[in-house]
Amino acid sequence: MTEAREVLDGRAKRGSPPSLGRVWELTYWGRPAMLKKHFEQVWNQLRSKRPQMRNYLERVRIEGLRGIKDLQVVFQYPVSVLAGPNASGKTTVLFALACAYRKQGDFSGRYPSEVFPGLRRQKAEDVQDRLGTVALDFTMIENGNSIAMRWRHDKKWNRSFFGRKNARQPVRQVYLRTMANLTNPSEVQRFLQMGRRALKDDKVPAELLVFAHRILQFRYSAIRVLTCDAQEHDLLFAIREEPGNLCYSEFQMSAGERAVLRLSRDISRLRDALVLIDELEAGLHPFTQQQLMLELQRLALRNDLQIIVTTHSPAVLESVPPEARIFLERTGETVVVKPVLRDVIQRALYGCPLDRLLVLCEDEVAEAIIQGVLDVLGPRLDLTGSNIEIGRDTGESEFPGHGFALFGQLDNLVVVLDGDARSSENAVRQAAGPRSGSINLLFLPGDQSPEAWLWDCLRHRTAHYAGVFKMDPQTLASMLDLHEGLFAGATDSKRNIAKHRLDALAEDIRWEVPSIARFVGQHEALVSDGALVEFCDQLHDMIERWRSG
Numbered sequence: 001m002t003e004a005r006e007v008l009d010g011r012a013k014r015g016s017p018p019s020l021g022r023v024w025e026l027t028y029w030g031r032p033a034m035l036k037k038h039f040e041q042v043w044n045q046l047r048s049k050r051p052q053m054r055n056y057l058e059r060v061r062i063e064g065l066r067g068i069k070d071l072q073v074v075f076q077y078p079v080s081v082l083a084g085p086n087a088s089g090k091t092t093v094l095f096a097l098a099c100a101y102r103k104q105g106d107f108s109g110r111y112p113s114e115v116f117p118g119l120r121r122q123k124a125e126d127v128q129d130r131l132g133t134v135a136l137d138f139t140m141i142e143n144g145n146s147i148a149m150r151w152r153h154d155k156k157w158n159r160s161f162f163g164r165k166n167a168r169q170p171v172r173q174v175y176l177r178t179m180a181n182l183t184n185p186s187e188v189q190r191f192l193q194m195g196r197r198a199l200k201d202d203k204v205p206a207e208l209l210v211f212a213h214r215i216l217q218f219r220y221s222a223i224r225v226l227t228c229d230a231q232e233h234d235l236l237f238a239i240r241e242e243p244g245n246l247c248y249s250e251f252q253m254s255a256g257e258r259a260v261l262r263l264s265r266d267i268s269r270l271r272d273a274l275v276l277i278d279e280l281e282a283g284l285h286p287f288t289q290q291q292l293m294l295e296l297q298r299l300a301l302r303n304d305l306q307i308i309v310t311t312h313s314p315a316v317l318e319s320v321p322p323e324a325r326i327f328l329e330r331t332g333e334t335v336v337v338k339p340v341l342r343d344v345i346q347r348a349l350y351g352c353p354l355d356r357l358l359v360l361c362e363d364e365v366a367e368a369i370i371q372g373v374l375d376v377l378g379p380r381l382d383l384t385g386s387n388i389e390i391g392r393d394t395g396e397s398e399f400p401g402h403g404f405a406l407f408g409q410l411d412n413l414v415v416v417l418d419g420d421a422r423s424s425e426n427a428v429r430q431a432a433g434p435r436s437g438s439i440n441l442l443f444l445p446g447d448q449s450p451e452a453w454l455w456d457c458l459r460h461r462t463a464h465y466a467g468v469f470k471m472d473p474q475t476l477a478s479m480l481d482l483h484e485g486l487f488a489g490a491t492d493s494k495r496n497i498a499k500h501r502l503d504a505l506a507e508d509i510r511w512e513v514p515s516i517a518r519f520v521g522q523h524e525a526l527v528s529d530g531a532l533v534e535f536c537d538q539l540h541d542m543i544e545r546w547r548s549g
Contacts, residue, residue: 035290042297043321046078049301053078054144055172055272056306057100061137065116066092069334075308077324079297082310083317084328089335090310093328094176094276097308099151100138101172101274112136112157115176142170173273175266178282202227204265211264211299215291216257221245223261236261255283260292272304281313293319322548340548357546360391361416365450367392368514370416372521373536381543388543414542415439419446419453420495440542445524445531450517452498455480457520457531468519469509479508 050056061072068089073082082090095115112134136151149169150160161167204223213219219241226235238253238261240246250258259282267275275296281289293316300307311317317325317340325340361367367390374388417424422443429439446453458465459480466476487501506513524530 035294038294039297039319042294042301045301046297047321050076050078053304053306054141055170055304056141057097057138057274058141058146059137059139060093060096060100061135062089062093062096063135063137064132065096065134065136067330067333067335068092071328071335071337073326073337075306075324075326077321078300078305079293079307079320080309080324080326081317081320082308082326082328083312083314083340084338085312085330088328088330090328091278094278094308094310096136097274097276098174098176099136100140100149100170101174102169103171103174112151112153140170173270174276175270175273176276177263177266178278205268207268208261208264211268211295212261214295215260215264215288218257225265236265256285256288259283260288267305268299270303270305273306275305275307277307277309280309280311281316286313286315289313289315290319356386357388357412357414357543358391359388359414359416362418362421363392363450364514365454365517366416366418366444368517369444369450369454369521369532370539372518372523373525373532373539375518375522376525376536377540377543381540381547383543412546413440414442414539416442416444418450419444420448422447442535442538442542445535449495449498451502451513452494453531454517454520455498455502457524461523464523465520469511471509476509479505483508 056078057075059072059074061070062068063070066089067087071089071093073093082093084090096112098115099112132153134151134153138149140147140149147164147167147170148162149167150162152158152160159169202225204225209220209223212223218238220238221241222239224237224239226237236250236253236258238248238250250261253261263277267273280292284292296307296309297320299305309316317327322340327338327340328335329338359370361370370390374383377383415428417428425441428441444450444453446456448456458476462477462480463473466473469476483501483505486504487497490497490500492500502513502516506516521532524532525536527533
């Protein structure tokens with residue numbers, strides 16, 4: 001990090017200035033590496049703390065609200081992220097959660113009508129919001145005890161407690177804000193327009209400064225809060241250490257700076273509260289988003305907070321462990337929770353996957369066999385054609401020579417060698433260097449060329465494949481015998497003999513060799529005793545690991 005600072009400050013003292021690539025490596029790749037370590041540490045700490053939390057919202061079920069027919073969301077980790085495309089129900093879920101608790105000191109409770117207001121017009125019934133039968137079910141831990149509560153709306157909202165006598169809605173601090181509002185200076189403008197009265201000047205607590213310093217690149221010597229006794233609004237005023245004790249109000253702050261300072265001021269003092277934040281990423285750089293998520297999790301650990309946020313940002317989603325990532329998607333007439341897989345997320349947020357898994361094989365016959373296997377795996381894994389790309393025309397001897405060009409992208413690469421290339425495994429792994437243990441390497445079945453393996457499959461299941469070729473089994477068996485006899489005395493290599501023999505058979509039955517290979521690949525991956533079942537399972541596991549990021 002010292003070297004990185006010297007590069008940034010222009011203080012490199014020896015030799016020529018580092019290249020742009022080197023600067024990028026120092027200033028960018030180092031920071032996420034450190035962040036990852038900090039994330040893993042706080043994830044493990046919060047996982048351990050979760051069973052000890054005496055107040056915790058475990059589950060919500062929403063029926064009949066804002067296009068959600070029936071949706072259940074479970075919160076397994078103290079800091080959860082709701083992600084998904086527009087109109088997928090993220091904000092609806094977040095606002096529903098605010099109805100789980102009663103406000104402190106307010107025995108009327110927090111009614112859903114407060115967070116789900118509607119238009120009502122007495123003389124224009126055709127132009128008004130209509131709310132039918134709605135149910136909001138909550139399961140939560142209150143003072144160590146598991147309880148359940150339901151809000152139900154027919155003509156009006158009513159609470160029930162599933163038969164518990166003398167039950168009351170639990171009390172808990174709930175903070176509900178949107179980051180978009182926090183970046184809007186109109187809140188403060190309203191305050192200033194109400195009059196130029198004497199303002200009360202207070203310093204913010206030290207924990208706010210620490211929180212802000214860890215997220216923002218600035219260093220503040222002080223942050224002050226200006227308030228007016230007659231109003232509820234306040235104004236933040238910052239004094240920065242550099243350059244020259246710069247002083248400015250939040251009118252002069254960037255949207256991201258103001259959002260972080262406002263948010264940290266509000267929640268750094270909360271204890272044992274439920275914090276709900278909509279659109280967390282608004283106005284923030286992706287790295288700042290991750291730093292903010294790290295500090296929110298540290299705050300949750302210290303102050304017994306449960307935090308739930310919504311986002312469109314993969315950076316925010318990846319800042320919590322897998323069990324805390326909740327991905328919503330609208331399907332037909334309702335909203336469902338989808339697996340949090342990289343291609344699913346990217347398809348939903350960007351319209352197509354940004355990352356592709358590259359399967360690299362030796363030739364078009366191997367490609368066709370692999371494509372047949374993917375025809376089987378596709379429906380199982382909800383894959384699309386844009387998820388996986390198959391590359392070929394690379395012989396076994398050429399793989400080690402690819403070196404860094406391929407193996408620098410091991411996370412997105414599966415190498416498939418022919419069955420007769422198993423002796424090349426060590427050379428391929430050595431080419432991957434220090435990451436040799438991470439290479440995804442598979443072999444097609446058997447210890448022979450793909451053409452020879454296909455021939456054996458046709459021999460083993462002659463009756464089945466004859467039906468595919470629209471001929472009787474005896475005719476296909478006779479053709480196999482004929483071509484085996486024709487090539488029995490050939491002096492070429494075994495690989496070339498198998499290739500030419502399959503070419504001749506394909507011409508006789510009027511099929512293309514890749515078409516034969518693809519169909520055999522499909523069938524052998526499907527049948528329980530198929531030669532490709534093990535290969536299919538291995539490729540399935542590699543795809544799942546890639547999708548989970």
